[in-house]
Amino acid sequence: MTSADGRTAYTTVSFDRQVKTLGHAYTASLDGATAPTRAAGVRVAYGGDLDEVVREPANDNASETVAVAAALVILALAFDGVAAALLPLVTAQISVAVGLGVVGIVAGVVTLATAAPAPAPAPSSADVR
Known part of the structure; x- marks a missing residue:
């Protein structure tokens, strides 16, 4: 999908397994796939779950x-x-x-969510009748 001014575009990529199981080594494959696009001067950024894969693991x-x-x-x-x-x-x-x-x-055994919805604010006394 491309923006109206043609300066921004994005695409959605689906995987047949959970992205977090790909590991950090998968970054080389992603960079290889996007190398021609980067060579053409286009800035490429990964978002969503791919951000966890390409980010360097922390050394604490x-x-x-x-x-x-x-x-x-x-x-x-x-x-x-x-x-x-x-x-x-x-x-x-x-x-x-x-x-x-x-x-x-x-x-x-159980699928755990990686994100949670924001809690709703408590109703004020003016909202309760």
């Missing part, structure tokens, strides 16, 4: 390491010992792992 390892180290120092000072500080950290890690596992199991 450094920030997570700093956060756990800071938590260990604070808990060691609060509990007056490293051994006592490790117990809540290990418990939290196990809880997160179990929670992710349960969500993974449920997501394998």
